[in-house]
Amino acid sequence: xxxxxxxxxxxxxxxxxxxxxxxxxxxxxxxxxxxxxxxxxxxxxxxxxxxxxxxxxxxxxxxxxxxxxxxxxxxxxxxxxxxxxxxxxxxxxxxxxxxxxxxxxxxxxxxxxxxxxxxxxxxxxxxxxxxxxxxxxxxxxxxxxxxxxxxxxxxxxxxxxxxxxxxxxxxxxxxxxxxxxxxxxxxxxxxxxxxxxxxxxxxxxxxxxxxxxxxxxxxxxxxxxxxxxxxxxxxxxxxxxxxxxxxxxxxxxxxxxxxxxxxxxxxxxxxxxxxxxxxxxxxxxxxx
Amino acid sequence: xxxxxxxxxxxxxxxxxxxxxxxxxxxxxxxxxxxxxxxxxxxxxxxxxxxxxxxxxxxxxxxxxxxxxxxxxxxxxxxxxxxxxxxxxxxxxxxxxxxxxxxxxxxxxxxxxxxxxxxxxxxxxxxxxxxxxxxxxxxxxxxxxxxxxxxxxxxxxxxxxxxxxxxxxxxxxxxxxxxxxxxxxxxxxxxxxxxxxxxxxxxxxxxxxxxxxxxxxxxxxxxxxxxxxxxxxxxxxxxxxxxxxxxxxxxxxxxxxxxxxxxxxxxxxxxxxxxxxxxxxxxxxxxxxxxxxxxxxxxxxxxxxxxxxxxxxxxxxxxxxxxxxxxxxxxxxxxxxxxxxxxxxxxxxxxxxxxxxxxxxxxxxxxxxxxxxxxxxxxx
Numbered sequence: 001x002x003x004x005x006x007x008x009x010x011x012x013x014x015x016x017x018x019x020x021x022x023x024x025x026x027x028x029x030x031x032x033x034x035x036x037x038x039x040x041x042x043x044x045x046x047x048x049x050x051x052x053x054x055x056x057x058x059x060x061x062x063x064x065x066x067x068x069x070x071x072x073x074x075x076x077x078x079x080x081x082x083x084x085x086x087x088x089x090x091x092x093x094x095x096x097x098x099x100x101x102x103x104x105x106x107x108x109x110x111x112x113x114x115x116x117x118x119x120x121x122x123x124x125x126x127x128x129x130x131x132x133x134x135x136x137x138x139x140x141x142x143x144x145x146x147x148x149x150x151x152x153x154x155x156x157x158x159x160x161x162x163x164x165x166x167x168x169x170x171x172x173x174x175x176x177x178x179x180x181x182x183x184x185x186x187x188x189x190x191x192x193x194x195x196x197x198x199x200x201x202x203x204x205x206x207x208x209x210x211x212x213x214x215x216x217x218x219x220x221x222x223x224x225x226x227x228x229x230x231x232x233x234x235x236x237x238x239x240x241x242x243x244x245x246x247x248x249x250x251x252x253x254x255x256x257x258x259x260x261x262x263x264x265x266x267x268x269x270x271x272x273x274x275x276x277x278x279x280x281x282x283x284x285x286x287x288x
Numbered sequence: 289x290x291x292x293x294x295x296x297x298x299x300x301x302x303x304x305x306x307x308x309x310x311x312x313x314x315x316x317x318x319x320x321x322x323x324x325x326x327x328x329x330x331x332x333x334x335x336x337x338x339x340x341x342x343x344x345x346x347x348x349x350x351x352x353x354x355x356x357x358x359x360x361x362x363x364x365x366x367x368x369x370x371x372x373x374x375x376x377x378x379x380x381x382x383x384x385x386x387x388x389x390x391x392x393x394x395x396x397x398x399x400x401x402x403x404x405x406x407x408x409x410x411x412x413x414x415x416x417x418x419x420x421x422x423x424x425x426x427x428x429x430x431x432x433x434x435x436x437x438x439x440x441x442x443x444x445x446x447x448x449x450x451x452x453x454x455x456x457x458x459x460x461x462x463x464x465x466x467x468x469x470x471x472x473x474x475x476x477x478x479x480x481x482x483x484x485x486x487x488x489x490x491x492x493x494x495x496x497x498x499x500x501x502x503x504x505x506x507x508x509x510x511x512x513x514x515x516x517x518x519x520x521x522x523x524x525x526x527x528x529x530x531x532x533x534x535x536x537x538x539x540x541x542x543x544x545x546x547x548x549x550x551x552x553x554x555x556x557x558x559x560x561x562x563x564x565x566x567x568x569x570x571x572x573x574x575x576x577x578x579x580x581x582x583x584x585x586x587x588x589x590x591x592x593x594x595x596x597x598x599x600x601x602x603x604x605x606x607x608x609x610x611x612x613x614x615x616x617x618x619x620x621x622x623x624x625x626x627x628x629x630x631x632x633x634x635x636x637x638x639x640x641x642x643x644x645x646x647x648x649x650x651x652x653x654x655x656x657x658x659x660x661x662x663x664x665x666x667x668x
Contacts, residue, residue: 078505102501105431111400141600144630158543158598237551240553278653
């Protein structure tokens with residue numbers, strides 16, 4: 001069992017003819033993800049990946065022809081907002097945007113637009129969703145996770161893989177891994193994903209991977225205290241980061257005393273969350 | 289990307305926000321000349337991209353042309369927080385009767401633009417925010433609709449602004465909003481926006497920070513970037529899409545992804561070592577990019593070992609291995625290089641590193657441990 005992505009996922013890939021889009025479409029197919037179509041404006045009517053995936057010019061025609069219920073976006077940053085609007089306007093219930101470097105004001109407008117719609121957005125600037133053994137939407141390497149009952153939600157990309165790999169080494173399986181992305185303005189946040197894990201009968205415990213910047217971990221701690229019955233283990237990256245420096249993620253700026261790693265850790269610990277000091281420590285904490 | 293005050297003011301002027309008369313000068317003679325044009329009472333303001341200029345002595349009020357020249361000489365010879373002053377802005381002095389704070393910024397919490405205003409503008413605005421937050425009013429703005437007229441009135445009323453200023457104040461807020469949207473700013477700030485003795489509103493200072501991600505549609509603004517104020521290695525890194533930040537330690541880090549880069553620094557510190565830098569080679573790194581990252585780390589003489597920690601997602605391990613080997617051939621580092629690759633195409637990547645003088649590690653924990661041991665060896 002899993003959240004967001006599963007065997008019923010019928011996926012389209014926006015930007016399937018680009019380098020990254022094509023490479024990862026192939027990886028997703030190898031993982032047995034049901035990719036029903038690709039979308040690249042101007043290339044509709046063609047096929048990619050040895051005739052396995054048809055290309056459409058628009059998302060709507062792809063949805064009409066295939067009944068797609070999810071989309072993953074690999075288009076360049078300057079087209080990200082438009083690609084999301086197109087998927088939302090085609091009423092796709094789940095949109096996952098991998099692209100990094102999207103202008104923040106573009107995302108604020110997208111976010112506002114989403115408030116009146118039913119689409120769930122994950123990302124941008126995220127690695128996507130992996131439900132081991134069922135479906136993979138995005139770029140998380142499929143070979144580093146096994147199926148199980150641990151839910152994982154993370155603001156980071158490669159750090160998420162690090163944790164999945166550490167779990168796999170100890171034969172610990174994952175129900176779903178959701179990379180929500182590191183941008184300051186984005187789709188689903190920690191709380192929305194924690195809600196989904198809390199409601200998922202086959203997720204027994206949850207790992208939360210946060211980092212410096214913003215207050216999302218603090219709000220997640222409040223939510224955990226009020227609503228979560230399942231145990232949560234957390235790792236917060238950036239305890240060694242000097243204050244006030246930008247660390248590559250637009251969001252990872254320490255604003256005053258809020259947003260730093262110590263505060264987040266303290267807040268999470270105060271509501272009973274076990275804190276790992278480095279990623280490879282997580283398996284032992286989640287088992288006990 | 290932060291703009292200088294004079295650059296921000298030129299944008300203000302373009303959008304119709306009133307600013308004092310003034311010009312930029314890079315010599316004392318020039319400053320004196322501008323002072324003469326403006327009538328001899330001017331403010332000399334250092335143009336550096338750090339806060340606290342005034343408290344550091346980088347802003348001086350000159351009452352005569354001679355004073356303007358002297359202060360300009362002084363300020364152009366000084367450093368503000370370690371940054372040498374290369375230019376000064378010479379603005380006509382304005383008699384102030386009231387200072388207002390006004391800004392629009394991206395707000396993470398609401399995920400919307402937020403407008404902040406206060407009747408207690410000036411240098412102590414941050415203290416005001418801490419001690420009497422009620423004195424700063426905050427209003428989120430719908431990014432699809434923009435500022436509404438009623439919001440403009442509400443803001444003016446909320447900061448107890450005299451009615452006779454409502455119209456000009458509203459025009460300034462509207463112009464600031466247009467500037468914020470048009471330039472893809474993350475922050476636009478006027479502190480202070482003053483009411484002068486002759487009852488006019490003027491922006492005495494200007495701060496504009498632009499979104500680096502949006503530069504593709506603002507080539508004119510991108511040209512305003514002042515690389516003189518950035519560390520050369522950081523500028524070099526940006527050319528290759530590498531984010532590099534120098535720190536004080538002795539273990540160079542080469543990592544893909546910001547979160548993992550921080551976790552790598554964190555574990556080095558946890559195990560008793562010191563990271564020399566933050567370095568994120570980003571996603572989809574080519575071998576050329578990895579090689580450049582390698583060169584950038586090795587420009588720091590404090591580095592006694594390099595820890596490469598790459599987890600393959602978009603960036604495939606064989607690409608990274610190729611980059612490392614290419615860089616090793618070019619640079620031939622005399623210090624130990626510890627490599628840990630995992631993820632997409634890991635086996636291909638690790639196989640390419642066999643039979644070289646690179647030290648390989650299976651886990652992040654052991655990689656960090658080896659790196660720290662190696663720096664201790666080097667210290668003996």
